Amino acid sequence: MTRAPECSTPQHATHAFANLNGRTREGLFVADRRGMLKASMAGLAGLSLPGLLAARASAGQQPAAPSGKSVILLWMAGGPSHIDTWDPKPTRPYANRGPFAAIDSKLPGVQLCEHLPKQAAMLDKMTIIRSVDCRGSNHEPNTVMQTGNVTAEARTNPEAEMYPAIASLVAKHYGANDKSMPAYVTFQKSRSHLAYGGYLGKQYDPFQAADAVSLPVYTDVGVDTGRRSGGGLFSLSAGLTTDRLSNRRDLYTQFDKFRRDLDQRGSLEATDSFSQQAFDVVLGRKAQMAFDLTREDPAVIAAYGSHLWCQQALLARRLVQSGVSFVTLDLSYHGASGTWDTHGDNIPPYGGIKKGLGPLLPLFDHLLTTLVADLERQGILDNTLVIAMGEFGRTPNMGTQESADGRDHWPVVSSITLAGGGLRHGQVIGSTEADGSNIKSRPVTPGDLAATIYRHFGVPTDIHYLDQRGRPRFAVEDGAPIAELF
DSSP, X not given: OOXXXXXXXXXXXXXXXXXXXXXXXXXXXXXXXXXXXXXXXXXXXXXXXXXXXXXXXXXXXXXXXXXXXXXXXXXXXXXXXXXXXXXXXXXXXXXXXXXXOEEEOSSTTOEEETTOHHHHXXXXXXXXXXXXXXXXXXXXXXXXXXXXXXXXXTTTOTTGGGSOOHHHHHHHHTOOSSTTSOSEEEEOSOGGGSOOOXXXXXXXXXXXXXXXXXXXXXXXXXXXXXXXXXXXXXOOOTTXXXXXXXXXHHHHHHHHHHHHHHOTTOTTHHHHHXXXXXXXXXXXXXXXXXXXXXXXXXXXXXXXXXXXXXHHHHHHHHHHHHTOSEEEEEOOSSSSSOTTOOOBTTSTTTBOIIIIITTHHHXXXXXXHHHHHHHHHTTOTTTEEEEEEOSOEEOSSSXXXXXXXXXXXXXXXXXXXXXXXXXXXXXXXXXEOTTSSSEEEOOBOHHHHHHHHHHHHTOOTTOEEEOTTSOEEXXXXXXXXXXXXX
8 A cells, every 4th residue: 555645744744934035134134124023033933832832823814713513523534444433234245244243223224333222322322424425535645525525535646635624614614612621632653644723824723732731651552551642731840930920921022022113014923822821821720720631530531541542532521621622632542544444454563344343333432432421421412513534435355465354445325423512413314335335325525514514513615715726625525514414
């Protein structure tokens, strides 16, 4: 399997004012008014928290007042097999149906894979869409389904990685539910697994939650190493106290007033909210408490369990409860195409269906149902839309790439599951042919999914953004909210 080149680090590692070229002669030649402004803005950006300071909006483009809505996306990186999860084919020959049996669910006549018993028992609170049209979708980078745009396939379209994530557009047009929190947060295993701000600008890239919380480290095949990583964001450098940081902010404010007097166009206004947000996040109680699992009820922690993904799911609940609008969990152990890319047991680290996908399903079953139950118990399920999906399905027949137990990519159809959000659940939308190879009824496009998310947030589905040529591009190119859910 050939990997697509990943996004280059410089594209998202620089600050939002890099294009001002503050370190060129013009930027350092402060006798020139424009040069002074460039140099000072470039220096100011160096004090920022990348991807966070502009999390809500760019200058003069504040989103509408938030309504408490949020999304938690459980991204099954690699592409889960629809036949071996939510669309079983129990009467078909083994080569088609695979190694797993099917079980009845709470919905009459609807069956799921035997390794999803908790979802089967909770299906009255969920919706399964079995007819997602994922043609054109690929991974590394995983951009089509996460942008809702079928042309956002980087292996065929060099501009694809610039198409903004649905979450980034939500960050721009809706914002965070609490101004002291970022709007778009990810627990990211690989840059190639997620869509970013693209044409919207780096201020709408996701905030990397791993920087803010200590989590267990797993090997690329899912073995807990016993080590932990991350969690240094809220730690002040040695000798830097809260009082000293406050004094520095006051000094910065005084200097900024002097620069503002020179700025007749108000271009420095954009930095105010970003600087305040950085201060709030580093010292603010709300952000620190949201990422602090020691403040959680021990019984709830025990209910989720100690697995990395389950702890991230609990953190996702805490984050949306604290004001984050969109949280994406990158459910993968390794940073290649993704743990759900079950090609076969002879192709590590992917594994096949029985040995690769098999151990993931009980874990995922527990994670999803525990999260939904917890959101309901916290009284925020109706405001929080939970979506579980990957970039495509898997081949109808077992035995691909010289492996008897794997399934290859199948960018023809996939299944996804939704819960919460105050939507109409307890249903199955669409169907596939008898062997799961093609859509039989009610195709649902990536654009339909995007439009559904925008409607959940109250964001108009006709929003657009500008590409590098200044041409408008609609966020929803081909789609409409999924009517059965509303």
